[in-house]
Amino acid sequence: MACLQSLLHGWTDIRLPMRELLSLALDSGCYVVEPQGKVQGLIYRPFMAWISSQFGFGCQLVENVPIQESARAVRPGQALIASVSPEIRDPSTCEPRRGGHLVLIHEVHGRTVRFHNPSGYSHNADSASLPMHVFERFHARRGILVSATP
Numbered sequence: 001m002a003c004l005q006s007l008l009h010g011w012t013d014i015r016l017p018m019r020e021l022l023s024l025a026l027d028s029g030c031y032v033v034e035p036q037g038k039v040q041g042l043i044y045r046p047f048m049a050w051i052s053s054q055f056g057f058g059c060q061l062v063e064n065v066p067i068q069e070s071a072r073a074v075r076p077g078q079a080l081i082a083s084v085s086p087e088i089r090d091p092s093t094c095e096p097r098r099g100g101h102l103v104l105i106h107e108v109h110g111r112t113v114r115f116h117n118p119s120g121y122s123h124n125a126d127s128a129s130l131p132m133h134v135f136e137r138f139h140a141r142r143g144i145l146v147s148a149t150p
Contacts, residue, residue: 001025002118003081003104004051010106011077011148012055025050042102044144051146058147067139068132071108077148080105082115083140089117091134099140103128 001021008014016024025031028050032040048059062070062080074080086101087093106127107114114129 003079003102003116006104006116006118007057007079007146007148008055011057014055024054028054041100044142048144052150056150058150060145060147062143062145064141066141067113067136070143070145071105071113071132071135073145074105074108078145080143080145082143084135084138085140088130088135088138089128091130093138096138098138099142102143 001018004025005016005018005021008016022031025047026033026039029046030043030050032043034040044061048061051057052059062073067082070080070082081102082105083099084101084103085093085097085099087096088101088103103118104116105113106116111132112129113132113135114127115135117128
């Protein structure tokens with residue numbers, strides 16, 4: 001939801017609190033809530049349908065695609081919600097997991113990926129950057145390419 005909130009702030013005049021976004025997402029089937037109350041990870045297809053109909057964003061599912069290919073698809077007016085390990089906030093992590101956390105890639109320069117990491121440290125949460133080969137170690141090879149217009 002933090003990635004969506006960033007897109008809304010960057011591309012629209014819509015300002016919804018996180019609690020309201022989460023409630024709307026739950027109503028739209030974007031998450032599964034276990035009987036104990038734990039919320040499972042984002043379910044991409046319902047999320048894509050919801051943000052397309054609710055906010056007018058274009059969406060394209062990215063599956064089994066290396067970051068070198070998917071990040072290069074990011075153009076002005078587009079961003080990539082990428083599945084990565086939460087350990088990405090410490091790039092020196094050896095043998096990180098892949099997936100389990102989402103970041104918002106907003107720019108690619110040469111072989112460098114710039115992204116918003118909602119759980120990053122204060123010095124790198126809003127606009128972190130990593131060489132693609134480092135980012136790739138954390139990347140789950142899936143995500144959603146989002147466009148400001150369909």
